[in-house]
């Protein structure tokens with residue numbers, strides 16, 4: 001008497017064989033009558049929209065009251081995909097740390113949220129060529145007595161609690177400069193960081209300079225000081241694709257280069273206060289190799 005589990009094994013083996021046989025027939029059939037399987041880009045063109053993973057961090061990304069997605073990243077990515085024959089862009093909102101897991105789980109087709117190109121991330125996703133670049137900054141209450149200009153300064157003062165974007169680069173930079181993890185406080189988003197600063201929960205909030213300036217402008221009733229970090233390189237972001245969507249990433253890079261050549265790229269970046277000259281002449285490879293300075 002064949003045991004139940006042996007039966008299961010036998011039937012699932014037969015099922016496996018027949019499914020792969022059917023797949024083989026089908027793809028052979030496609031190839032036989034010259035039909036090739038649609039590429040990812042062809043699928044998006046047919047579907048008519050691209051799903052973009054983003055977190056809420058102006059001016060990199062802007063989500064307005066009726067959920068419309070904009071900001072430097074999505075506006076640039078939308079312009080590229082429109083040239084690729086995909087007219088609509090749909091935003092998939094997530095925390096910063098949830099962007100890559102969301103992409104790998106298929107909840108988005110690409111990430112356009114100012115995701116800095118870094119060696120570790122290059123192992124997980126396929127980045128486009130650099131698009132948005134920025135320096136790092138420290139935000140502090142104006143009455144902060146200490147002249148803090150470097151991550152090194154943060155390491156030497158054992159009383160400082162430092163806020164960093166959850167899942168962001170700043171945590172890596174601070175740890176590399178010797179700031180103990182016990183003094184790093186993950187911050188979910190910009191407004192929370194400002195509330196934590198005002199409440200004295202953190203004394204320094206480390207984030208990209210353009211994000212910091214946007215928050216200072218937003219909280220103009222309060223006195224903050226914004227310092228550009230001296231010992232951190234200029235960071236450049238890229239639009240990120242799933243590691244098995246390199247064909248789509250390459251098609252994207254091809255059109256991005258055209259937009260960098262015809263003025264569209266400059267116009268979109270300047271509209272959001274980004275300097276288009278920073279990314280020029282630099283490649284994803286450099287940043288994936290861990291380029292240190294610009």
Ligand code: 6CS
Nearest residue numbers: 060114115116165168169
């Ligand atoms: O990619 C990063 O890690 C950084 N980029 C942005 C736009 N915000 C979070 C984080 O700082």
